[in-house]
Amino acid sequence: MASTTTTSLQIPTFLSLKPLPQRPSFAFSNHPTSFSSFSTSSSSRPPRRRLTLSPAPIAASLKENLGRIGKTWSDVTSLNSWVVRDYYRLVNSVNSFEPQLQRLTDDQLTAKTAEFRRRLGQGETLADIQAEAFAVVREAAKRKLGMRHFDVQIIGGAVLHDGSIAEMKTGEGKTLVSTLAAYLNALTGEGVHVVTVNDYLAQRDAEWMGRVHRFLGLSVGLIQRGMTADKRRSNYRCDITYTNNSELGFDYLRDNLAGNSGELVMRSPKPFHFAIVDEVDSVLIDEGRNPLLISGEASKDAARYPVAAKVAELLVRGIHYNVELKDYSVELTEEGIALAEMALETNDLWDENDPWARFVMNALKAKEFYRKDVQYIVRNGKALIINELTGRVEDKRRWSEGIHQAVEGKEGLKIQADSVVIAQITYQSLFKLYPKLSGMTGTAKTEEKEFLKMFQTPVIEVPTNLPNIRNDLPIQAFATAQGKWEYVRQEVEYMFRQGRPVLVGTTSVEYSEHLSDLLREHNIPHNVLNARPKYAAREAEIVAQAGRKHAITLSTNMAGRGTDIILGGNPKMLAKEIIEDSLISFLTREAPNIDIDGEAISQKVLSKIKVGPSSLALLAKTALMAKYVGKNEGKSWTYKEAKSMISESVEMSQSRDLKELERLVDEQSEIYPLGPTIALAYLSVLKDCEVHCFKEGSEVKRLGGLHVIGTSLHESRRIDNQLRGRAGRQGDPGSTRFMVSLQDEMFQKFNFDTEWAVRLISKITDDEDVPIEGDAIVRQLLSLQINAEKYFFGIRKSLVEFDEVLEVQRKHVYELRQSILTGDNESCSQHVFQYMQAVVDEIVFKNVHALKHPRKWSLNKLLKEFMAIAGKLLDDSFAGITEEALLESLAQSHELNFKDIDDIHLPNLPKPPNAFRGIRKKNSSLKRWLAICSDDLTKNAKYHATTNLLRKYLGDYLIASYLDVVQDSGYDDTYVKEVERAVIVKTLDCFWRDHLVNMNRLSSAVNVRSFGHRNPLEEYKIDGCRFFISMLSATRRLTVESLLQYWSSPMESQEIFVS
Secondary structure (H helix, E strand, C coil): HHHHHHHHCCHHHHHHECCCCCCCCCCCCCCCCHHHCCCCCCCCCCCCCEEECCCCCHHHHHHHHHHHHHHHHHHHHHHHHHHHHHHHHHHHHHHHHHHHHCCCHHHHHHHHHHHHHHHHHCCCCHHHHHHHHHHHHHHHHHHCCCCCCCHHHHHHHHHCCCEEECCCCCCCCCHHHHHHHHHHHHCCCCEEEEEEHHHHHHHHHHCCCCCHHHHHHCEEEEECCCCCCCHHHHHCCCCCEEEEHHHHHHHHHHHHCCHHHCCCCCCCCCCCCEEECCCCHHHHHHHHHHEEEEEEECCCCCCCHHHHHCCCCCCCCCCEEEEEECEEEEEEHHHHHHHHHHHHCCCCCCCCCCCCHHHHHHHHHHHCCCECCCEEEEEEEEEEEEEECCCCCCCCCCCCCHHHHHHHHCCCCCCCCCCCEEEEHHHHHHHCCEEEEECCCCECHHHHHHHHHCCCCCEECCCCCCCCEEECCEEEEEHHHHHHHHHHHHHHHHHHCCCCEEEEEEEHHHHHHHHHHHHHCCCCCCCEECCCCCHHHHHHHHHHHHCCCCCCCEEEEHCCCCCCCHHHHHHHHHHHHHHHHHHHHHHHHCCHHHHHHHCCCCCCCCCCCCCHHHHHHHHHHHHEEEHHHHHHHHCCCCCHHHHHHHHHHHHHHHHHHHHHHHHHHCCCCCHHHHHHHHHHHHHHHHHHHHHHHHHHHHHHHHHHHHHEECCCCCCCHHHHHHHHCCCCCCCCEEEEEEEEECCCCCCCCCCCCHHHHHHHHHHHCCCCCCCCHHHHHHHHHHHHHHHHHHHHHHHHHHHHHHHHHHHHHHHHHHHHHHHHCCCCCHHHHHHHHHHHHHHHHHHHHCCCCCCCCCHHHHHHHHHHHHHHHHHHHHCHHHHCCCCHHHHHHHHHHHCCCCCCCCCCCCCCCCCCHHHHHHHHHHHHHHHEEEEHHHHCCCCCCCCCCHHHHHHHHHHHHHHHHHHHHHHCCCHHHHHHHHHHHHHHHHHHHHHHHHHHHHHHHHHHHHHHHHHHHCCCCHHHHHHHHHHHHHHHHHHHHHHHHHHHHHHHHHHHHHHHHHH
16 A cells, blocks of 8 residues: 555656745734735745645646535535435424514513423423424523524534434534523423533533523533532432533442432432533544543552562663554563563562562553653642543543553652442443433534444534635645644744734644744744643633634644634633733732643733723722722632632623613612622623624634644544634634644554655655645545544444443443332332342252252252351251251142142241231232242253242242341331341442453453454353353342341341441
């Protein structure tokens, strides 16, 4: 493949070395307007040479026109276009309701919710009320938010309601779209979850969109990190709950570790009904490889990690070990093993009594694959993971299998204890629990096959409200990383001189700060947005400024999702900044902590916002009031509290109208109404900011809009498209350019042959920093990305297939747990009786062969095992039963004719205690007998009737003896069931935890069996099923033994219940 490509690239007719057009010289000035006379062409380049691999001009023009015609024809004939066309019938129906809803008062509009619920109760379906409900939400949004859903947004809402994924381009209002499907599905009262990718977005959407839902009479909940169980419980019981994906997953896992029903926070018994997942591709695909884990500490080997880190420093890559970047694997060579064993003074790294292999391998992985400021940052003596897909720090997450401890050892940090998994689930398995699942994102079509295969959810492309006029410039490839970064710097500088805002996307903290240093050397003011606290704390403010004239923003993937860069600036955020700058010094004397509150953002060349006289007067009045409240009333705020108060006041200004705020100021005039006064000042400043941002936005559009530069290709085209989507929102102009180096990590990770490009450049020029661009290089890079996508899809597919085995087992265990915790006392008793009968059955089948005569059964062993289980509970009469007596009784059993189900027993043997009194206990006994008779375990065997009678007799004796001893204990029924629940749940959790460890080990071990031409997945299914059956059997047995032991001597066995 590589050789063919090289040959095609070396055809002379396809090569032309084109110098760039001469640029005008620049006259530097402090005034931003001095750059307005320059060319605004988005295709302009820095004054450097480049290699362009392109066809002849006529062929290129013909190809472009044919491509445009083909695209138009495919748009008309595609299945997606027909689906969208069908949705327009719903749009017309929604629009027909608008005139009559506009005439309704607020109270009448709110009353529509009760009307819809009444109609649903009378037998109508959601489809019957969908059009009118959508129209009601549209009208409510117009009144409360000043935002009216476009027709394409109505289509987006319908796509979500139908359980599909809506692909909507950046800036098309996905957040507003979600209100339609959320409101409609919340009318059933079963709960709707709107899932975002972080706490900030969940809180923003709950407050912003929540106004619409609250206005219409629905309750809105919000789940945030650090919330108490009581708050979580009340929020999950709301009609619509906003949360992020990790909080939702961990709440589900924690609910299934709860010791009693009072600790449950999610709805019971059905916590899941309908979910709308924002940025669905990020949650279900990008995060799909990382299972959610709840771990417990279980390590005695913390001291080994620093030692292993020192050994890893001695070992040399390529001599002592080899690495595979693609799957993050390390393999020690013979020389490496010998050197490690000598350094550690051990004869065998894999010695079971002194195991070092795992620690050394993890130390090598930490050395090679886990880089500081790329995969993690060090803060306050801790190694904190950076999510490579979002660029954000995940301080509650830790790598498993000793990797995190190895990183801590490498950095010389305190080693945290190793962990053992006590609960786990993947996002795929979590969201499969929803009967109805939908999602929205700007980039999902490339992964539609995966969504269909995994979740049976199609991806529908929702048309844009205005045509997309963004200009995606050709990819440029460089031989060296140094050349790429220098060219990026020049392109940023050129756009800065023009006045265009620029967003530069980097893949790590390290690269964003490297480029920042380059720009600082050339005195180009800019802002950095990455995982470091001093930058991340100012994320919202930095993004708000990123569309302003002359704004340069260097960002990791943090700016790739959930953000909207508005040309000219975001007036709401800018108004809030002005309020904070004016008032903070009067509210608090505390200086901001850069590590917590962030570093002040750069505004050196941004035009100053002109605040009008009325706004200045209100700001002065508010500052004076803040100063007086602080001085005379002795109120003192911390910096965080002051910012929080301003945020609450801003929120007040959005949730209440102007007249109401003025009334509050008048009513509270004697007690200094600081909050309402700040809200009024904010509204006044906001008007000034809106005027300024509109004017500046128009100027930025004339210059060409936002220019986005990608500094590396990602492992998926979808993530690159997310970055491109920052430019050209809602029909705005904009441009994008990706610059890649052949030394980038992705080329090394997938062993992509880049020598052909280096040789090609060296043949034409001595300058390795000259970029090459054109169709040939684009095709090569695209094929590389597609191969990477296929590779990671294979990993996710394998993970899902393996997890499906565990998913079935997890579902069984968690449903059993929930039924025990939330069931009544009667259901708890039934579980105990079923366990006792199951334990008896296992003893019987272990020693009895129903095809053979009872003389050949191991009756003596059977009696010993039964006595070992029952112990002190059985009376002396049963203890005297011999093998001969039991055999003789079984021989006479076929002559028996029982009239009463309670009287089933073997002749000449002691009758079970008369404990089955009352209709419920008799009913329970009958059900067990019917279950024994109807199972297939002994159905066609010659002595199946005798076997079943033995099972019933021993089961009755054990259960009746248990009931007798419980009754004799004198405890009330509530306490007895509490003990039973505690013992069952605790035993189940203990064995389930061990089972997870065994299954994780099994998933690693079965891969080796492929060398024996056996399918690892099939082997995993077979062994996993065997492990699960053994686990359930052991759970039942230990539960029965613990309960029998407890009630035979309660005072000696308190630890069973207490511990």
